[in-house]
Amino acid sequence: MNELQKKDLAKHVFNIAHITGEFKLRSGVISNEYFDKYQFESNPELLASIAIQLNHLISGFDFDYLAALEMGGIPIATAMAMMNKKSMVFVRKEAKEYGTAKLAEGPLIAEKELLIVEDVVTSGGQIIISTNDLRDRGAIVNKAVCVIDREAGGREKLAEHGIELFSLFTMTELKNAVK
Numbered sequence: 001m002n003e004l005q006k007k008d009l010a011k012h013v014f015n016i017a018h019i020t021g022e023f024k025l026r027s028g029v030i031s032n033e034y035f036d037k038y039q040f041e042s043n044p045e046l047l048a049s050i051a052i053q054l055n056h057l058i059s060g061f062d063f064d065y066l067a068a069l070e071m072g073g074i075p076i077a078t079a080m081a082m083m084n085k086k087s088m089v090f091v092r093k094e095a096k097e098y099g100t101a102k103l104a105e106g107p108l109i110a111e112k113e114l115l116i117v118e119d120v121v122t123s124g125g126q127i128i129i130s131t132n133d134l135r136d137r138g139a140i141v142n143k144a145v146c147v148i149d150r151e152a153g154g155r156e157k158l159a160e161h162g163i164e165l166f167s168l169f170t171m172t173e174l175k176n177a178v179k
Contacts, residue, residue, distance in 0.1 A: 009049050010169050010177035013040050013147070018174070027123035027152070035148055035174075037119040041075040050147055051079035053168055054117075058145055064112040067091050067104065067141070069130055072119030076147060080117065089114065091130050103133050110138030118146040121165060124154035128161050148174065 016039045023034040040046045054076070066088040068077030074090060081088045089106035096102065114134060116127055121144075131141045142162060149155060149167035158165045 006053060006168075007177055009046075009053060010174050012046055013050070013169065014174040014178050016040055016043065016046065025122050027125055029122065029152070035120050035150075037072050037147070040147070041072065041119065047075060047079050050076065050168065051083055054145055054147070055080055055084045057166055057168060058115065061115060061143060062113070063115040063143070065089050065107060065109070065114050067109075067114040067116050067130075067134065067139075069116060069118050069126060073117040076119060077117035088117075091116075091134065093126070093130075095133075103137065104139070109134060111140070113140040113142070116141060116144035116163070118144060120148045120150060121146045121154040121158075121167065122150045122152045124158040124161075124163075124165070127154075127158060127163060127165075131161060131163055 017035045017037060018033060019036055020033050023031050025031055040050065066077045066081055066086055068074045068088055069091050070093050077088050087107055089104040089109055091104050094103070116131065118127055121127065127144050134141050143164050143166065144158060145166045147168050149165065149170045151171045155165045
């Protein structure tokens with residue numbers, strides 16, 4: 001499979017990652033549907049197509065580094081960085097207590113503009129936490145990009161914290177792609 005058109009890519013992502021049942025989301029909300037993001041993140045062809053489309057989405061953005069959130073943002077940001085030759089930082093949920101004791105591994109982030117990379121956004125909670133941690137360390141964070149916006153209030157919550165969310169797909173787009 002070569003680079004997929006966005007609608008075809010949406011259909012592939014939905015078919016490989018969408019599952020139904022009862023799932024507790026990171027936000028604590030119980031949902032009857034879930035996107036198992038590791039299904040598309042572990043598939044090299046889909047991951048490459050996602051990275052290509054995300055790089056198109058951010059092509060006009062001005063930033064210093066991609067900031068990959070642990071753990072789902074890491075493969076996506078890595079694929080994007082390999083294609084667009086932008087350096088990246090790996091953002092932990094908590095600074096490690098040993099070695100360098102860093103929250104963000106990679107280049108120094110103070111006074112650098114970071115673009116947050118996440119896989120799926122529901123409430124935006126982890127992006128908000130990580131952004132606050134990064135800002136406390138001197139980073140500039142105004143934008144985040146994700147593969148899937150579940151359209152569950154995350155975009156609005158992020159905006160309240162001065163973070164504009166850009167998504168490759170919304171939940172509605174993914175569902176419409178398979179109709």
